[in-house]
Amino acid sequence: MSAQIRLVEITDANRDAVVAVRVHPAQERFVASVEKSFADARDNPEAKPWFRAACDGDVPVGFVMLSWDNVPGPGLCGPYFLWRLLVGAEHQGRGHGRAILDEVVALLRAAGATELLTSCVPGEGSPEPFYRGFGFVPTGEVDDDGEIILRLELGSRP
Numbered sequence: 001m002s003a004q005i006r007l008v009e010i011t012d013a014n015r016d017a018v019v020a021v022r023v024h025p026a027q028e029r030f031v032a033s034v035e036k037s038f039a040d041a042r043d044n045p046e047a048k049p050w051f052r053a054a055c056d057g058d059v060p061v062g063f064v065m066l067s068w069d070n071v072p073g074p075g076l077c078g079p080y081f082l083w084r085l086l087v088g089a090e091h092q093g094r095g096h097g098r099a100i101l102d103e104v105v106a107l108l109r110a111a112g113a114t115e116l117l118t119s120c121v122p123g124e125g126s127p128e129p130f131y132r133g134f135g136f137v138p139t140g141e142v143d144d145d146g147e148i149i150l151r152l153e154l155g156s157r158p
């Protein structure tokens, strides 16, 4: 069971520790690093990037980035799109990934959102079973990069 996970703003005080959160090398084909995520956020303001560190106590164990209330269009899923989710290699398998999504769902509901979209690379080692286990369902669509699109009805969560 995960300890209490808190989603924390990234500041000069915690940035280096958050950037140091890395997945297993074999998982790097499924998700970009925290550093790359900062660059993507900076370069794509129209995607309305929103990101937080996930902390167990004061220790950053994960990172999450959404496209938050964007205007969907070519190359832009939305209005709410889970853009990055990662848990550090040594912290995986303890419920942190699910706890991060629980926190995100609570924030989205408070903002009046009804669904969250995401995408993932299918295949061996893919996070697809993790997302399905949480309640995401494939929409049947595939994006330009060959990633499958999944939807979570926020009302389907307890």
Ligand SMILES: CC(C)(COP(=O)(O)OP(=O)(O)OC[C@H]1O[C@@H](n2cnc3c(N)ncnc32)[C@H](O)[C@@H]1OP(=O)(O)O)[C@@H](O)C(=O)NCCC(=O)NCCS
Residues within 6 Å of the ligand: 023, 027, 030, 031, 084, 085, 086, 087, 088, 091, 092, 093, 094, 095, 096, 097, 098, 099, 119, 120, 121, 125, 126, 127, 128, 129, 130, 133
């Ligand atoms: C996917 C990820 C965020 C899951 O985080 P985590 O903290 O290890 O997940 P949890 O411990 O909360 O797992 C919740 C459930 O999902 C299952 N699960 C987690 N990752 C899984 C995977 N890759 N394949 C199948 N099941 C998985 C767990 O076994 C657990 O199942 P249970 O409820 O039956 O016990 C983490 O493995 C990760 O960072 N992976 C690399 C980056 C990545 O692929 N991110 C997604 C980008 S699209």
